[in-house]
Amino acid sequence: MSTTGKILVNESDYVKRLKEGSHEAYTVLYEYYLPDLYAFIYSTTYSKDFAEEVVQETFVRLWENRASIKLETSFKSYLFTIARNYMLDEFRRQINHPVFTEYIEYSNQLQLSENTTEKHLDFSEFCVEFNKAKKKLSARQLEIFYLNKELGQSIHSVAIQLEIAEQSVRNQLSTALSILRKEMKNFIALFTFLFL
């Protein structure tokens, strides 16, 4: 069943016609499966841009390889096979990202407090905003921020590494945070949670 609740009648006919090169059958199939596939990829990769990319790539590949579709296997399952490797590459990258753990924790809290599943954050949007904001920092501030907040090193060990006083690490860090806070208006809620 598709997300709209309708069932695609005669799916196997459309698949057969696609295999024979019918563009019309192709459009019926992508109209039907595209929203679901998008939802699935988005739910596994947490990235809207990436979900769009994978959906496009999957349907383009479907068209290019239409002649080799096997009619006896499930068409829905075949779509998954095409999308799988793109999706897994991104998924692996995502869960190994340094700030992903914090991001997940925040997403969960947001859902609990607002009591809605509609309110979900896009991880890549968050990263883009965050990187933009970081450009406003001086080189030193950036270095300190990276070591302490992203790599999780203590103030003490940052101070030893950079050969400066612990107090000046603290000062630089608080300046950096106030700069970032100003830049991150849209994501302020998330930001506050992550780094304060």
Next chain:
Amino acid sequence: MSENKKRKLKYLFTQYVRRHITNEELSDLKSIVNSSGNEDLDKPLRELWMNKEYPPFLPTDDQKIRMIQRIEQSIQKENHPIVLSLHKRFFRTFSRIAAVFIFALLSGICIYLYRSNQNLTVYKNNEIMLNVGNGQEAGFILPDGTSVKLNSGSTLCYANNFGENNRFVNFSGEAFFEVKQDKNRPFIVSTKYLNIEVVGTTFNVYAFDSSDVVEMTLLTGSVKASSKKNPEYHVFVKPNEKVVCDISTGKLTVQKTDTQYETAWLNGEIVFKSETLSNVLAKLERKYGVHIRYEGNADLLNDRFSGRIGKDNNMDDVLKILTNHYPLKYGQKGNAFILSNRKQK
């Protein structure tokens, strides 16, 4: 993977897609995923997809329209290019000569269209695509006088308004470019992960869409290389240097290199420098236009192999070298070569 672990993985994925996963569960998921191949992850994810056990995060109408437009655009391109496909080894010499003629003709059309603007729009959506099959190599001259040598399994596309404002080609595979100097119209090679912008220079590009390594080696002149994924990453490359693109992060690094090694393929040689056996086999399939079925020990595929194969060596010679080096034997079945485990004496 044990049944228990499989069940756990399915549970973790379910929590993950529903945005309900806790931090402890996330670190469990991470460690299972990082120690499993895509095959192991296939089943639980396929089940989620088939049974629709994921939240209905549907695309907006705008997103839907955008995706459909892009899909239609891409398949349109695939439908109507002018394709010069050099397939069978048998016709190799003949098709080379023919290709040169057809190419001269196409170049002529381009120049003609370029001069008479009226006709240009009619052909504007057409692309010219040069496709060299496995087991082949071919050289072409582009309408601006740039010479390109394409290695096996490579594809080069350009619009027929090439040279009008800029010189833009889409490329996948391995090629050696000698770019005709033209300060006003930069020559741009666009690959899946890497963009290369030059004025007049000679360089080698290794950028198969399917490969996990993307490289450009510069022989003369200077070029600017930028990452597709993240255009902020760009580097300027000097002669005898190569730029390597990490396809997962889009990061570029510049390394010193031996250009003789990078361009050995131009002399019909293949050089392997600490490459995985699976890479070696993929290169051989492209070079000799054959199919190789690997039935040996899977661990061996990650073993690193170095060696040089001369232009006079054929597929048998190469397989002899490989089977001497590894506990493997080879045979032939129809069109395919089969590598399988050799019994220890």
